[in-house]
Amino acid sequence: MRENRAAVAAMACAMVATAQAEAANVGKCSKKCDNQRPNVVFILLDDAGYGDFGCYGQTKIETPNIDALAARGVRFTDMYAGAPVSAPSRCTLMTGLHSGHAQIRSNDEMVGRGDVWSIDAMRANPELEGQAPLTEGTTTLATVMRDAGYRTALIGKWGLGGVNSKSTPLDMGFDYFYGYLCQRMAQCYYPPFLYNGLEREYTANPRMNLGDKLDKGADPYDSASYKKFTGPTYSPDAIYERIERFVEDSADENFFLMWTTTIPHSALSAPDEWVAKYVEKFGDEQPVYLGKGYFPTRYPKATYAAMISYLDFQIGKLVELLKAKGLYDNTIIMVTSDNGPTHNSYTNTNWFDCAHPFRSDRGWTKRSLHEGGIRMPFIVAWGDRITPTVSDHIGYFPDVMPTLCDIAGVKAPKGDGISLLPTLVGGRQKEHKYLYWEFPPFRKDRGWLSVRMGQWKGLVTDVADGNTTMQLFDIVNDPREERDLAAEKQQVVKAMWRAIKESHTEIENPLFQLEITYP
Numbered sequence: 138m139r140e141n142r143a144a145v146a147a148m149a150c151a152m153v154a155t156a157q158a159e160a161a162n163v164g165k166c167s168k169k170c171d172n173q174r175p176n177v178v179f180i181l182l183d184d185a186g187y188g189d190f191g192c193y194g195q196t197k198i199e200t201p202n203i204d205a206l207a208a209r210g211v212r213f214t215d216m217y218a219g220a221p222v223s224a225p226s227r228c229t230l231m232t233g234l235h236s237g238h239a240q241i242r243s244n245d246e247m248v249g250r251g252d253v254w255s256i257d258a259m260r261a262n263p264e265l266e267g268q269a270p271l272t273e274g275t276t277t278l279a280t281v282m283r284d285a286g287y288r289t290a291l292i293g294k295w296g297l298g299g300v301n302s303k304s305t306p307l308d309m310g311f312d313y314f315y316g317y318l319c320q321r322m323a324q325c326y327y328p329p330f331l332y333n334g335l336e337r338e339y340t341a342n343p344r345m346n347l348g349d350k351l352d353k354g355a356d357p358y359d360s361a362s363y364k365k366f367t368g369p370t371y372s373p374d375a376i377y378e379r380i381e382r383f384v385e386d387s388a389d390e391n392f393f394l395m396w397t398t399t400i401p402h403s404a405l406s407a408p409d410e411w412v413a414k415y416v417e418k419f420g421d422e423q424p425v426y427l428g429k430g431y432f433p434t435r436y437p438k439a440t441y442a443a444m445i446s447y448l449d450f451q452i453g454k455l456v457e458l459l460k461a462k463g464l465y466d467n468t469i470i471m472v473t474s475d476n477g478p479t480h481n482s483y484t485n486t487n488w489f490d491c492a493h494p495f496r497s498d499r500g501w502t503k504r505s506l507h508e509g510g511i512r513m514p515f516i517v518a519w520g521d522r523i524t525p526t527v528s529d530h531i532g533y534f535p536d537v538m539p540t541l542c543d544i545a546g547v548k549a550p551k552g553d554g555i556s557l558l559p560t561l562v563g564g565r566q567k568e569h570k571y572l573y574w575e576f577p578p579f580r581k582d583r584g585w586l587s588v589r590m591g592q593w594k595g596l597v598t599d600v601a602d603g604n605t606t607m608q609l610f611d612i613v614n615d616p617r618e619e620r621d622l623a624a625e626k627q628q629v630v631k632a633m634w635r636a637i638k639e640s641h642t643e644i645e646n647p648l649f650q651l652e653i654t655y656p
Contacts, residue, residue: 175519175544176468177282177393179537180452181230183223183294183323183402184503186478186486187512188493189445197419197489198442202453203472203516210470210518211526211561217589218476219534221503221510221576223320224268224296226475226534227397231277231297231309233538233552236575237640241297242649243577245269246321256346259322260329263337266319267299269646271309276550278541279310282393285545288312290383293376293397296320300335307334315379316397317372321347323399324431326406327368331375340375342368347404350426351433357426358435366432371408373400377451381458388462393541400448403483404431407443414446415439428482438485466520469544469561471537477502477510496617506574506587506596507618523561530560531589533572571633573640577601577651584651588633593626594618595633605656607633 187193190200192207219229220236220243228234228241236242250265252258259265271277279289290313291306298304299318306314315333317323324347330337345366355362380396387394416422416439426433434440452472459465478484478491480499487497492509495501502509511533517523535554542549543558553573559566572589576582584600594612597604607630609623623630634656641653 173467174391174546175522176387176391176464177287177541177544178455178468178470179278179393179395180470180472181227181293181395181397182448182472182474183397183399184476184479184484185401185445185474185514186489186491186493186497186502186509187495187514188497189401189474189478189489189491190514192516193514194493195489198445200445200449202449202456206452206456206470206472206518207516209521209525210516210523211528213515213517213532214527214529215531216473216513216515217511217533217572217574218474218513220574221476221505221585222579223475225576227296228271230475230534230537231271231279232275233278233535233550233554235533235535235553235573235640237573238553238642240271240275240644241269242575242644242646242651243579244320245646245648254321254347256322256325256329257344259319263300266322267302268296268320269648270298270302270304273303273308275304275309277309278395278538279306279393281310281538281542281547281550282545283310283312285542285547287391287393287545288387289393290314290387291395291397292316292379292383293395294320294323294399295397296323300332305335311395313383316376317399323372324402324404326372326399326404327366327370328372331370331372340368340370342370345432347432348430349432357424357433360435363433363435366404367406371406373398373447373451377454380455384455384458384462384464388464398448401441401444401484403479403481405434405437405440405444405483406432407440407447411443411447411450412436412439415442418442425483430481431483434483437483438488441484441489466522468520470516470518472516472518473513477505477512479503494616504579504582506576506585508594508612508616511574511587517557517561519561524563526560528560530557530566531569531572531591532557571636573636575600575637575641575651575653577649586637586651586653588636590629590633590636593629593633595623595630597637600651600653603654605654607656609633 192204218226220226224244283289289311291311293316327342330339424435478486495508501507539549539554539556543556574587576585578584578601586597588595592613596608608621610618
């Protein structure tokens with residue numbers, strides 16, 4: 138196994154696209170080879186579903202640039218997020234540890250600090266920003282890439298600690314950070330400020346708070362009534378501007394860029410011309426102006442589609458920039474999402490069939506361990522270096538850590554992942570014995586467990602209530618999880634309970650605790 142790992146790393150350094158070079162390249166990575174290591178751009182969407190891109194079956198939303206990356210790279214069919222909500226999923230991604238070992242296993246908004254859901258309050262008091270932090274000194278994707286000689290940046294949304302937590306992007310290995318520290322603030326696309334490093338850069342956007350309504354007497358069918366929820370600084374534009382600047386400034390050195398966009402997370406907002414494109418395509422629709430928690434939207438369907446297409450347009454611009462700088466063939470681009478699509482009064486998840494071919498219904502997507510909540514689009518492109526492939530390799534976010542370590546030519550820290558690099562270069566791919574997830578009680582849910590073991594997926598709900606009944610699905614032939622085969626496959630069920638027992642560890646934060654009753 139050690140020789141195979143060294144061989145694959147050597148292939149990565151040499152940009153070899155065939156597995157036949159494995160044996161010849163073992164241990165022969167020179168300093169010149171190090172300088173040829175690929176750059177990495179990791180694009181993480183927020184709440185995009187498995188079926189939100191054309192290359193994964195979407196028919197209403199246009200994503201030509203993402204589809205082009207998939208057509209020239211590897212499109213994974215069986216890749217999973219680390220968790221069904223944002224913070225724990227990002228934790229598994231950043232650390233390479235699954236949710237039974239991770240430091241963060243749910244969203245913790247640390248509400249004991251005060252009015253953390255008020256944008257105005259966070260504007261006045263930075264200590265209200267941020268979620269539960271990582272432990273100081275945690276090894277992350279950024280620390281291993283920085284130590285390997287890469288210039289590192291996270292541009293977009295963080296969500297793993299506030300400004301005074303010792304768990305900001307700059308504390309966790311990134312040389313440069315621009316965007317949102319706090320995932321609650323990130324729900325506003327016209328924010329009062331964005332962070333440049335650890336300093337706020339204030340905008341001229343008008344004051345607004347999540348849940349603000351239309352003015353009294355305003356016509357909800359008049360687009361002008363919604364102008365109060367916009368401003369001169371649209372955060373995806375500000376973020377993309379910094380992405381281009383970082384790439385241009387890093388053109389002469391290896392770089393690792395995490396573009397953690399907030400698109401398409403609610404509140405829904407997109408440039409007018411992109412919304413108009415989809416209003417023309419979809420026709421008129423009912424506005425949403427009485428929903429809770431976000432901002433009113435005149436055209437919710439058109440705006441959701443416009444957000445994803447606008448991000449796709451920006452990805453196309455980035456590809457053109459990489460080509461213009463002569464960096465495209467030496468840059469690995471990864472595209473995925475942090476968890477499945479959401480269900481609220483603003484997002485028409487069923488109409489778009491965002492989780493296609495899995496169920497897109499409420500209770501089956503974000504915040505659940507059903508396929509619609511955790512099975513993600515996952516695309517890896519590498520210029521013309523790899524053979525276009527559709528891969529059914531079963532993997533998840535913890536695999537990104539060893540993959541990037543192989544790309545960088547460094548030893549991966551101990552974790553729960555398996556490098557995907559052999560799949561990218563046509564080598565011998567090691568397989569997981571199983572994948573594991575746990576999700577503690579969250580809102581109305583009472584805790585979840587799930588195991589993916591080959592063609593089988595086990596699912597336990599209401600764990601905090603002592604439930605020991607596992608549902609078992611042949612997820613290859615029953616992707617919508619409709620036929621429970623547990624009674625017929627008791628040996629598989631027993632194997633999955635053993636996997637749960639060896640995967641779960643205790644954790645101190647009470648919001649992350651999940652007391653499991655074993656059968």
